[in-house]
Amino acid sequence: MSLDGIYDPDNIFAKILAGDIPCAKVYEDDQVLSFMDVFPQTRGHTLVIPKASSRNLLDTDPALLANVIQKTQIIASAVRKAFEPDGIVITQFNGTAAGQTVFHLHFHILPRFTGSNVAPHASGQMADMNELNQQAAKIQAALKQ
Numbered sequence: 593m594s595l596d597g598i599y600d601p602d603n604i605f606a607k608i609l610a611g612d613i614p615c616a617k618v619y620e621d622d623q624v625l626s627f628m629d630v631f632p633q634t635r636g637h638t639l640v641i642p643k644a645s646s647r648n649l650l651d652t653d654p655a656l657l658a659n660v661i662q663k664t665q666i667i668a669s670a671v672r673k674a675f676e677p678d679g680i681v682i683t684q685f686n687g688t689a690a691g692q693t694v695f696h697l698h699f700h701i702l703p704r705f706t707g708s709n710v711a712p713h714a715s716g717q718m719a720d721m722n723e724l725n726q727q728a729a730k731i732q733a734a735l736k737q
């Protein structure tokens with residue numbers, strides 16, 4: 593059983609998948625979408641989501657989950673090439689009590705730079721869309737290397 597209830601087809605990531613609201617797209621295939629977090633905690637904060645409707649890691653089909661995690665690894669490698677961080681944090685939250693705020697499974701890729709702080713999670717400090725699109729383009733270029 594899912595944490596916090598059933599899947600809400602009107603959640604913000606479902607709207608992005610439907611093309612109803614824009615995103616700074618990094619990568620897309622038949623099962624996975626990746627885009628820049630619009631409230632970035634660090635420069636280059638990237639999200640990876642399955643296209644299938646699941647709330648969290650626990651209610652996701654294992655084969656789909658394996659693919660999403662493999663794509664997260666590939667995109668994290670591209671984020672590394674694009675931003676040359678000192679470290680990378682991968683996070684994923686399950687349920688309100690765990691800090692989840694959008695109830696469609698997603699992995700965060702957070703580049704970490706020595707001496708730079710991390711903004712609070714889902715802090716509401718919206719980034720400039722042009723800047724996010726430039727960051728997405730850098731990651732896309734790194735994916736092609």
Ligand code: AMP
Pocket residue numbers: 604615628629630631632639684685691692693694695713714715
């Ligand atoms: P979580 O709290 O783990 O559920 O993460 C949800 C993430 O989605 C947060 O980091 C938010 O900043 C991010 N977010 C919310 N709305 C959008 C949006 N429209 N486009 C991109 N990222 C978003």
